[in-house]
Amino acid sequence: MKEIIQEGKTVEDALDKALEKLSTTKDKVEVEVLDEGNKGFLGLLGSKDAKIKVIKKDDKHKKALKFMTKIIDKMNLGIDVEKIESETNHEQVVINLTGPNLGIVIGRRGKTLDALQYLTNLAVNKHHDDDHLRVIVDAEGYRERRKGTLQDLALRLASKAKAKGKKVVLEPMPPHERRIIHSTLQEDPKVRTHSEGQDPYRKVIIVAQ
Structure with missing residues (x-):
């Protein structure tokens, strides 16, 4: 309970x-x-x-913070780790990284940050019980900035697909980034989107209608 x-x-x-x-x-x-x-x-x-x-309060929240703090401390980059609780969603917690050298923990297009997030979720939910906690690892608002970049990319490539009447194939993306592309274009009646391939090489395809 x-x-x-x-x-x-x-x-x-x-x-x-x-x-x-x-x-x-x-x-x-x-x-x-x-x-x-x-x-x-x-x-x-x-x-x-x-x-x-x-x-x-779920002890998993503390476990997520402790796990991420341990990893970041071993990297010795002078980065601080903080936990941001959601007032409305108790099944989710954000672990935010702040300080210098954030580019190292973010990685190319967020791949290192995604890996840290994956490992933290794995560690916190390893017993596969009913109380699943979703852990989001962010770095001073990187997730929101990346979302904006992907939305702009989706709109630009959709315009390209419509102008040329051909499909446009995006580079492989993780599931949460593909969802951003799909949701950005779902209200555009002149294009449709779908994904092809297997992770981690799965890609979004934009097709002009």
């Missing part, structure tokens, strides 16, 4: 009950107050219990 809705006479009372049910402590949960409740007149008439949502 990782998340429960709990009621109590007060928020504190509800939290105590939730912690007991989750077999954990206050520092290991996130609490959202859904209703602060109402004591009512003289503590009797019109009283209403407090209601909270309690989410148990």
